[in-house]
Amino acid sequence: MSALLDVQTARSRVLAAVRVLSPEDVPLADCLGRVLAADVRAAGDSPPFTNSAMDGFAVRSGPAGRTLRIVGESRAGAPADTAVAEGTAVRISTGAMLPAGADAVIMVERTVEPGDGTVRVDAPTAPSQNVRGAGEDMRAGTTVLTAGMPVDAAAIGIAAGAHAAALACARRPRVAILSTGDELVPPGAPLGPGQIHNSNALTLAALATTAGADVVARVHVTDTAEATRDAIAAVLQDVDVLVLSGGVSVGPHDHVKGALEASGVREDFWRVALRPGKPTWFGTRGDALVFGLPGNPVSAMVTFLLFVRPALRALQGADPAARRIAVALLEDVPRTEGRDELVRVTLADGGATLTGPQGSHVLTSMRGADGLARIPAGTGDLVRGTEVEVELL
Structure with missing residues (x-):
């Protein structure tokens, strides 16, 4: 029987097997949650013209107390056709192009209009006051988004401002979820009698979707060697990642390992020095990644977060590492001899x-969890106040 791998070694071996998926052009409106496959450079300045940051009057900078003749109006999308000269002003809306001759905008609240076609300026105006310069946000040719970053709402707005209508994004990994067990x-x-509801199929699919994957199949398989072989052979034809839950141990009704071997999947490792999640299995067939996760619901979720989620992110060219912080325990926690334990914790009051x-x-142990705290292998308790590493969820 193979020796137990430590978690970090197991995770490194998973990531070593990852080959980044090919990019595809995705319309900007469909890019949310995708991962950029190429840098984005601004095709032009943004804003493309000098404009007003306020509703008011475009003027030449100067002292308070001036009375200026109103000679035109500049609205968003409809620039003024009249230049500003000494002694004149152009009414202007927020975002409208600054007319020629003006170098400042006086906000409307600091002006008075007597009704005779003039405006009195009741505050001094300095050069560039309430003015947004062309290219102040982005300069043409500069990199505004970088490959490997996830596309969020801000990135979509930035890409639009950079004149992009579509972005090169990594293809979403195609994932199949296969749950085994007569009891499901x-x-x-x-x-x-003896039956339970199949929570793993939906939970693991939700985790995969959250990690950016396209879940193309959710399959339940009974505990027979033939059914397990047939199901694995069928779903492996067109997926990047196969995630199985249950059936990876050594009981008489655990058929997953034999079925994977029959389908040409090469085992990389089996059994990790981890609680929960000891019987975790990982292998490959070509570039396809295959994970055999334990059937217990928490074990399945924890091992997915530790091994599958980083792989899905890496397949898309994103940084696979989860954010980790050091936090003090707010209670004593027993240790497990020979295996690290990942306990579900909430973070509040300065600790875990x-x-x-x-x-x-106990699937409810995942509810409200902020992270997984690593309790190093050992005997006795890890006492309150001990600092531990927490992998944030």
Whole structure:
């Protein structure tokens, strides 16, 4: 039986097998949540012209107390056709082009209009006051977004301002979720003796979708060697990642490892020095990644977050590393000899508190969790106040 791998070594071996997926052009409106495959450079200045930051009057800078003749108006999308000269002003709206001859904008609240076609300026105006210069946000040719970054709402706005209508994004990884077990029935179905609802299929699919994947199949397989072989062979034809839950241990009804071997999947490792998640399996067939996760719901979620999520991010060219922080425990936590334990914690009051009972079957321990705190292998308790590493969720 193979020796237990430490978590970091196992994660490194997963990432070593990743090949970044090919890019595709995606319309800007569909880019949210995708990962950039190429830098984005501004095709022109943004804003493309000098404009007003306020509703008011475009003027030449000068002292308070002036009375100026109003000679035109500049509205957003409709620039003034009259230049500003000494003694004149142009009414202007926020975002409208600054007319020739003007170098400042006096906000309307600091002016008085007597009704005779003039405006009195009641405050001094300095050069560039309330004026946005052309290129103040982006200069033509500068890099405004970099490859590998996730596309969020701000990135979409920046890309639009950079004149982009589409972005080169990594293709979404195609993922199949395969859950095994005679005891599993669909959510909402009545339970017979010894049966449980299949939470893993939906939970793992949700985690994959959140990580940017396209979940193309969710399959339930009964505990027979033939059914397991057939299901694995079918879904492996057109996926980048196959995630299985259950059936990876050594019981008489655990058929996953044999079925994977029959489909030409090469084992990289099996069994990690981790609680929960010891029987985690990983292998490859060509560029396809295959994960065999434990069937217990918490074990499946924790091992997905530790191994599958980084792989899905790396496949898209994103940084696979989760954010980690050091936090003090606010309670004593027992240690496990020979295996690191990842406990679900909330972060508040300057430290980490367990979410409740931590059994691998207690799915409610994931509810409200801010992160996974690593409790190093050992004997006895890790006492309150000890600083631990927390991988944020």
